[in-house]
Amino acid sequence: MTLEIIGISVLWLFLFLYVIVASIDFGAGFFNAYSSFVGKQHILTGVIQRYLSPVWEVTNVFFVFFFVGVIGFFPQTAFYYGTTLLVPASIALILLAIRGSYYAFATYGAKINHRGYIYMYGLSGLLLPAALSPVLAMSEGGFIQLDNGQPYLDYWALFSSPLMWSIVVLSLTAVLYISAVFLTWYSSKAGDAKATDLMRKYALVWAAPAMVTAAGIIYELRGHNPEHYTRILDLWWVFAVSFLLFAGTVYLIWKKRHYGWAFILLVGQFFTAFFAYGASHYPYLLYPYLTIYDSFTNEAMAIALIIAFIAGLFLLLPSLYLLFRLFLFDKDYVEGKSDYHA
Amino acid sequence: MEFQDPAFLSRILTLLTLSFHILYATIGVGVPLMIMIAQWVGIKKQDEHYILMARRWARGFVITVAVGVVTGTAIGLQLSLLWPNFMQLAGNVIALPLFMEVFAFFFEAIFLGIYLYTWDRFEDQRKHFLFLIPVALGAAASSVFITIVNAFMNQPQGFEILDGEMVNISPLLAMFSPAVPTKVAHVMATAFMTSAFVLASIAAVRLLRGSNHIYHKKALFLTMKLGLVFAIATALIGDFSGKYLAEYQPEKLAAAEWHFETEEEAGLILFGILDGEEAKYAIKIPYALSILAHSNPFTEVKGLNEFPEDERPPLWIHYLFDTMVMIGMWLAFFSFVYVVAVWRNWTFIRAKWFQWLLIAGGPLALIAIEAGWWFTEVGRQPWVLRGYMTVDQAATTSGQVDLMIILFAGLYLILGIGTAVVLTRMYKRNPVEIELAERENSKGGDKK
Numbered sequence: 001m002t003l004e005i006i007g008i009s010v011l012w013l014f015l016f017l018y019v020i021v022a023s024i025d026f027g028a029g030f031f032n033a034y035s036s037f038v039g040k041q042h043i044l045t046g047v048i049q050r051y052l053s054p055v056w057e058v059t060n061v062f063f064v065f066f067f068v069g070v071i072g073f074f075p076q077t078a079f080y081y082g083t084t085l086l087v088p089a090s091i092a093l094i095l096l097a098i099r100g101s102y103y104a105f106a107t108y109g110a111k112i113n114h115r116g117y118i119y120m121y122g123l124s125g126l127l128l129p130a131a132l133s134p135v136l137a138m139s140e141g142g143f144i145q146l147d148n149g150q151p152y153l154d155y156w157a158l159f160s161s162p163l164m165w166s167i168v169v170l171s172l173t174a175v176l177y178i179s180a181v182f183l184t185w186y187s188s189k190a191g192d193a194k195a196t197d198l199m200r201k202y203a204l205v206w207a208a209p210a211m212v213t214a215a216g217i218i219y220e221l222r223g224h225n226p227e228h229y230t231r232i233l234d235l236w237w238v239f240a241v242s243f244l245l246f247a248g249t250v251y252l253i254w255k256k257r258h259y260g261w262a263f264i265l266l267v268g269q270f271f272t273a274f275f276a277y278g279a280s281h282y283p284y285l286l287y288p289y290l291t292i293y294d295s296f297t298n299e300a301m302a303i304a305l306i307i308a309f310i311a312g313l314f315l316l317l318p319s320l321y322l323l324f325r326l327f328l329f330d331k332d333y334v335e336g337k338s339d340y341h342a
Numbered sequence: 343m344e345f346q347d348p349a350f351l352s353r354i355l356t357l358l359t360l361s362f363h364i365l366y367a368t369i370g371v372g373v374p375l376m377i378m379i380a381q382w383v384g385i386k387k388q389d390e391h392y393i394l395m396a397r398r399w400a401r402g403f404v405i406t407v408a409v410g411v412v413t414g415t416a417i418g419l420q421l422s423l424l425w426p427n428f429m430q431l432a433g434n435v436i437a438l439p440l441f442m443e444v445f446a447f448f449f450e451a452i453f454l455g456i457y458l459y460t461w462d463r464f465e466d467q468r469k470h471f472l473f474l475i476p477v478a479l480g481a482a483a484s485s486v487f488i489t490i491v492n493a494f495m496n497q498p499q500g501f502e503i504l505d506g507e508m509v510n511i512s513p514l515l516a517m518f519s520p521a522v523p524t525k526v527a528h529v530m531a532t533a534f535m536t537s538a539f540v541l542a543s544i545a546a547v548r549l550l551r552g553s554n555h556i557y558h559k560k561a562l563f564l565t566m567k568l569g570l571v572f573a574i575a576t577a578l579i580g581d582f583s584g585k586y587l588a589e590y591q592p593e594k595l596a597a598a599e600w601h602f603e604t605e606e607e608a609g610l611i612l613f614g615i616l617d618g619e620e621a622k623y624a625i626k627i628p629y630a631l632s633i634l635a636h637s638n639p640f641t642e643v644k645g646l647n648e649f650p651e652d653e654r655p656p657l658w659i660h661y662l663f664d665t666m667v668m669i670g671m672w673l674a675f676f677s678f679v680y681v682v683a684v685w686r687n688w689t690f691i692r693a694k695w696f697q698w699l700l701i702a703g704g705p706l707a708l709i710a711i712e713a714g715w716w717f718t719e720v721g722r723q724p725w726v727l728r729g730y731m732t733v734d735q736a737a738t739t740s741g742q743v744d745l746m747i748i749l750f751a752g753l754y755l756i757l758g759i760g761t762a763v764v765l766t767r768m769y770k771r772n773p774v775e776i777e778l779a780e781r782e783n784s785k786g787g788d789k790k
Contacts, residue, residue, distance in 0.1 A: 057411055057451040064415055065444045071422055072441045075433025082426030086740045089423055097412035101757055103410030104659040105764045108401065108458075150739045278478050297434050304438050312445035319452045319476070326456055333459075 003302040004283075004292045007073035010309060012278045018062035019265060019274070022104055022180060025059050025307040026125035027179020031202060033122020036113035036115065040198065047187045047195045049107060050334065055104055055327065058173060058320075060096070072305050080286055084144050084153040085135065099124040106214060113340060124189075133171035137164040140225045141287025151289075163220040170213040174270075177210040179204065180248060181266050185259035190334045207250050211243075213272070225287060231280035238276035245269035352424040355747045359417045360719070361712055362754045366410035368711050371485045371530070372537025373403045374478035380564065381474065385467050391557045392564075394694035394777065397461060399541065404458060407763055409757050411451070416750070420660035424743065428726050428736035431508070433503050438496045438513040443487035482530065489529045493521035496718070497543040497590050498727050517588025524583040531579055532670075532714065535572035536707040539673060541565045543704030545730075548774075550697045557774050562700070565654070566680050569703070580670065581634065588635030592644035594721040597655040599631055601645045608632045608643040613664055616657060625741070626706055656723045662717035669710035673703060 028048045035044045070077050099121065106117060138144055142159045144151050158164050180203035187195035222229045232239070244267045252262035283291040296302070327333055364684070377396045384392030422429045453476040464470050494500075500516025501508050542565035547598040548558045600611050601618045608631035614624025629639035636643070646654050676699065683691045690696055722728060724737040 046416075054383060055455060056409070057455060058413060058448070060411060061444065061448045061451050063411075064418055064447065067419055067422070067446050068437075068440050071429055071433045072437030075430045075437070078422045078426045078433060082422040082429060083738050083740055086423045086746065087736060087742050089419055090746045090749060093416045093419055094749055097753055098756065100412045101408045101760060104405055105760050108404045152740075264685035297437065298508070298511045300511050301434060301437055301513050303443055308442050308445070309439060312442070312448075315445065316452075317447055319449060323452050324458060327459065 002307070003299065004296050006306060007069075007294050007296070008278075008282075010114065010306075011069045011073065012275065014062055014069065015066045016271060019174075020058070020068060020270065021055075021059045021062060023129075023175040023178035024129055024182045025031040025052060025056060025179075027177075028183060029125035030122045030176065031179065031183065031199070032055045033125075035198065036118050041065050042165075042239070043192075043194050043198055044183075046154060047190050047192055051186055051327075052103070052107075055323070057064050059322070060100060063096075069305075073297055073302065074285060074290075074292060074295040075297050077285060080144060080151050080290055081135075082119070083151050087153075088131060088134060092128060095124050095128050095131060099128070125175070129171035129175050129242065130168050134158065134164050137167045139281070139284070139286050140221070141229060141284075141289075142224065144194050144286060144289070146289070148303070150278065155279045163217070163222070166213060166216045167219050168212070168244075170217055173206055174217050177206040178266065178270070180206055181253065181259075184253065185263045186328075186334070188259045196259075199260065200256070203253050204250070207209045207246075207253075211246060228280060231282075232277070235276045235280055238272050238279075242272040242276070245272065280281045346741075348739055348741065348743050351743035351747060352737045353733060355743060355750060356417075356420065356424060356748060357716075358747065358754065359413065359718075360715065361419055362408065362528060362758070363413040363417050364711060364715055365708055366406050366413060367485070368533045368536050368708070369403075369406045371481045371539065372533040372535075373399060373541070374462065374474065374481050375534055376537050376541055376565065376568065377403065378471075378478055379568065380561075385471060390778070391461070391560050393467070394774065394781070395557070395561055395564075398774065398777075400458065403405040404764055405761060405768075406452070407454065409695060409761055411447075413754075413757070414447075416753075418445050425726065425733075425736045426738055431495075431731060432491075432727065434508055435498075435511055435513065435516045436491050438754045439490040439517055442489075442598070443484050443577070446480045446483035446487060449478075450477055450484065453477045453480065459684075468523070476581075480675050484582075485529055485533065487525050490517050490519075490522055492718075493519045493525045495725075495727055496525075496722055497521040498730060503730070519636045521586060524579060524586045527579045528576065528583055528714075530752060531572050531575040532707075532711060535569055535576050535673070536704075536711055538569035538572060539707040540704035542569055543701050546697055546700035546703075550694070550701065553773075557778070562735045563681075563684055566684075566700075570671065570681050573670065573677055577671055577674055580667070584634040585636065588643060593646065593649045593653065593664040594655055594659075594718075595635065595648045596644060597657055597721060598659050600657060600660055601631060603647050604642060605647040606632065606642045607640055608635070610634065611660070613661075615693055643673035653724065655673050656722050659717050659721045660706065662713045662720070664708050665713040666717060669706050669713070673707060673710075676703065708765075 004253055028051070032044050032048050037206075038060065050169055076169065102117070106121075138153070138158065140163065143161070143164075145154055145156050182198055184199040184203050187199055218229070218232055230298060244266045249262045249269065250266040251260050252265070285295060297305075377399050380392045380399065383389070384394075384396060457470070457473040459469055462470075470476035494516055497519040498516070499519050500512045500514070502510045542562055543560040545558045545565065548555075549562065582785055583600065584595065600614075600616060600619075600621050601610075603607060607629055610627040610630030611621050612625040612627065614621040620778075632639050632641050632642055635641065643701045680691060680700070682688075724734070726733045739771050
């Protein structure tokens with residue numbers, strides 16, 4: 001394994017973790033808003049807030065980890081993506097900032113339960129994946145061009161591209177699906193039958209769209225980036241495994257059994273698909289300008305970063321374990337029997 | 343013309359983001375230590391007031407942390423969005439501390455969540471206190487790592503340039519640039535000092551508004567004592583910073599001091615207006631600049647004449663320098679007077695005018711923080727990486743920075759107003775008197 005592969009694998013892993021935890025967060029906001037809209041707010045709010053409150057900040061760190069790590073391992077990405085992402089990334093940042101801080105204002109501070117606020121919060125949970133996911137489309141090439149050696153983003157090409165839109169739609173369906181499955185499990189752990197029932201229904205509703213849109217992207221890639229498409233076909237068996245895991249989740253949820261396993265299978269499904277997609281993208285970070293090899297940092301820095309990463313994990317993993325033990329796996333806390341907020 | 347220059351606009355947006363973020367970041371670094379001290383005193387003395395103090399500070403602290411986190415995310419990404427060429431170069435040499443900062447931040451975020459949601463969960467109060475230690479350590483460590491990056495920008499090392507290529511890169515050497523000791527110490531000490539004075543201001547406001555509760559008096563005395571300690575530390579470190587500048591970045595010191603010609607027995611200029619190369623209406627303290635630079639009134643201090651004109655920082659940083667130093671000196675002196683007065687039971691500290699001075703302490707400290715960062719950043723101009731890359735070379739070529747400035751200005755406005763509204767509402771709805779009474783009641787209930 002070369003240093004380049006180690007670097008990109010670590011980053012891809014953290015991006016994957018961000019996709020999962022952020023999806024839970026974004027989707028939870030949407031479901032809360034939606035159930036408030038149809039008059040069922042009291043069913044979900046308690047469960048969702050108990051989960052989100054202690055962890056939202058941690059979610060954010062996965063994102064920061066990813067983009068700081070990219071610059072560290074692949075500094076040249078700053079040149080291509082930094083210049084071209086100014087507008088989309090700024091919009092995502094602003095959404096993220098308002099969403100995060102107003103969540104804190106509402107939960108820790110003023111105890112806002114204003115409807116308008118709940119709707120805005122739910123909406124931002126959908127706008128964010130829509131703002132972040134086009135980067136994946138951009139990496140497929142054809143949208144970032146060079147002009148006098150300076151990269152620029154061709155907005156027209158991007159916004160008129162079916163590939164970009166199918167990625168956006170996938171990000172939305174995936175967010176809702178992941179979130180619904182997780183919250184089904186979390187509510188059932190909380191012993192909240194009503195919330196479990198409702199979330200289970202949402203999970204089943206969003207399962208098929210998530211799968212259809214994922215397949216749609218592979219189809220779109222055939223026309224947009226044939227090279228990537230053939231590499232995906234080479235890895236068909238990994239996607240097949242992913243599909244089986246998906247079927248397992250849906251089956252368990254349908255049968256109202258083992259919600260914990262259903263969620264674990266879901267993580268497995270996204271893990272296999274995400275890594276198969278990543279592997280088929282290899283070695284490009286940006287078609288056709290940037291590969292992980294020509295954008296890689298120097299060896300000294302790469303080794304230093306990897307050592308720092310391993311040392312960091314020794315600090316991080318026990319802390320995360322503690323966090324989960326106290327808030328995800330602690331029966332009294334999850335059931336809302338105890339409130340120890342400052 | 344300037345308003346279409348992406349480099350100029352990028353500077354404006356970075357200035358905006360950093361100026362906003364630094365207020366929250368400073369509080370984010372300093373307040374955990376204050377909470378820790380209050381909680382520790384409370385546990386040791388078995389004094390309910392100090393424990394409640396820690397708890398109430400912690401509640402407000404989360405609000406500021408939330409904004410600090412999101413604006414920190416903004417500046418983290420903006421570095422690549424606005425200064426892509428700089429990040430491409432710097433990523434090769436100084437990515438290590440940036441990366442480590444994320445881990446420190448991770449650590450802090452995890453334990454902050456735990457700390458906040460486990461009040462009274464444990465029988466032994468000390469167990470809960472333990473969760474605060476990683477919060478304070480994580481916050482301090484993030485500021486250390488980020489300041490290391492800033493130190494590198496001021497005094498880069500750990501690489502060589504050979505035919506336009508970077509060679510002999512040493513990430514560790516890059517992390518320990520000569521600017522690190524004074525800069526890190528200065529950032530930490532001022533964060534603690536500012537947080538102490540901000541908390542003191544809040545207590546003083548409550549006392550002025552008519553509350554006579556002993557809780558606020560305890561809070562005020564504790565924070566003023568801490569403020570004094572860190573103000574003295576800041577002054578000492580500030581002196582070392584002057585010596586660092588004289589040795590490694592003499593042009594910054596010279597511009598700050600309007601010191602045009604290299605000379606011995608250099609005097610220190612305070613305030614004034616510049617007329618050509620002459621400072622008018624200024625206070626001049628003989629020998630002081632030589633003392634600040636080299637601890638010796640007769641030594642030579644380098645002047646701006648030794649630097650090409652296009653490598654000199656703008657001269658208006660003089661006022662930023664003066665603002666920072668004056669506020670720092672005033673706060674050290676003022677907190678000293680207060681602490682002595684409490685000791686000796688002098689009554690003038692209860693007078694209205696003195697209360698107003700107490701209230702002014704927090705805002706003044708925050709102004710000093712802004713002035714200090716503006717001074718160090720503008721004072722590095724025209725460089726982004728001193729001696730290697732100018733800000734013009736580093737900036738994006740994108741034509742949409744102006745629009746982003748408007749968007750982010752709106753964001754910071756919303757966040758600023760939100761913070762102010764939420765914090766005042768939070769404490770107004772739940773004043774300490776009521777909370778103390780409630781705690782008494784619930785305890786009585788338990789005993790029955």
